[in-house]
Amino acid sequence: MTNNSIVLITGGNTGIGYETVKALYASPQAHTILMGSRSLEKAQDAISTLKSEISDSKSEIIPLQIDIEDDASIENAFKQVESTWGKVDALVNNAGGSYDGIVLSKPGPSGIREAWNKAYSVNVTSTQVFTHQFAPLLLASSNPYLLFISSGLSSLTTCSGGFTSKIWSDPSPKGWPKPAKLSPIAYRSSKTALNMMMLEWKRLLEPDGVKVFCISPGFLATNLGGMGADFLKKVGAGDASVGGVFIKDVVEGKRDEDTGKVINKDGVQPW
Structure with missing residues (x-):
């Protein structure tokens, strides 16, 4: 049995999840990092790339097949982690997505419904199911952490104060219908719901000593929403x-x- 802390990261093969695995692997602290991915092949490729970038580490990375929208996948991952390590010291709910682009490709009620249902399925419902399944392994840790990856776009305070963005800053014209343009409303709303979910997990697990957070990582260049990292870098x-x-x-x-x-890297994000 390893003395390393066991850190499980969903969606760990790409984007911020991959960078989290990489940062933990580069850390002077020793971790066993479970890189959750819907595809074991993609996880193994990502691990090979990461190890080519960081040649020396006190930690180990292990691929774990997990699709948080698939209950059988969650159950299989749970059994694997339980039988091998018997605990999880840090559960990082990173898997998520933005699907507002569906509304542009499928104008009308069906596209709206598909985009919103998918955003809530991945970012809220499936994250809740996954956390519920793995909670016993968190409670088996002597120093457990539970993280949910939220967004700066989730802040009601910020958005009600006249939220602006380099991507979504054009004012809405008078009249109906409004011009079709990409707006992250389903994504933003689902992440606000995730913040409420975190508060409930804090209430539930506080007696067990679990440290629970929502993480607002900032405006970062990933492929979220299919816009591409290069485009996002160009807009800041x-x-x-x-x-x-x-x-x-x-x-x-x-x-x-x-x-x-x-929380964000500079402090606490307003609700």
């Missing part, structure tokens, strides 16, 4: 590695005073 997004290092710091105990809050 930071490197995804910034988010990975931040999440690593939380897992390693550097923000323990902020448990139960939505």
Whole structure:
């Protein structure tokens, strides 16, 4: 049985998830990092790439097949982790997505319904199911952490104060119908719901000593929503590695005073 902390990251083969695995692998602290991915082949490819970038580590990375929208996949992953390690020290709910582009490709009620249902299925419902399944393994840890990856777009305070963005800043014209354009409303709403979910998990697990957070990683260049990292960099997004290092710091105990809050690398995000 390893003395390493066991860190499970869903969606760990790409984007901020990959950068989190990388930051943990580069850390002087020893971790057993479970790279969750819907495809074992993609996880193995990502691990090969990562190890070519970081040649020396105290940690190990193990691919774990997990599709959080598939209950059988969740159950199989749970059994594998339970039988091999018997605990999870940090559960990082990173798997998520933005599907608002569906509304542009399928104008009308069916497209709206598909985009919103998918956003809530992945970012809220499936994240809840996955966390519920793995909660016993968190409680088996002597120092458990539960993280949900939220967004700066989830803040009601920020958005009600006249939220602007380099991508979605055009004012809405008078009249109906409004011009068709990409707006992250389903994604944003699902992440606001995720913040509420985090508060409930904090309430449930506080007696067990679990440190629970929502992580707001910042405006970073990933392929979220299919816009592409290169495009996002052109409009001011930071490197995804910034988010990975931040999440690593939380897992390693550097923000323990902020448990139960939505946090970013600079402080606490308003609700």
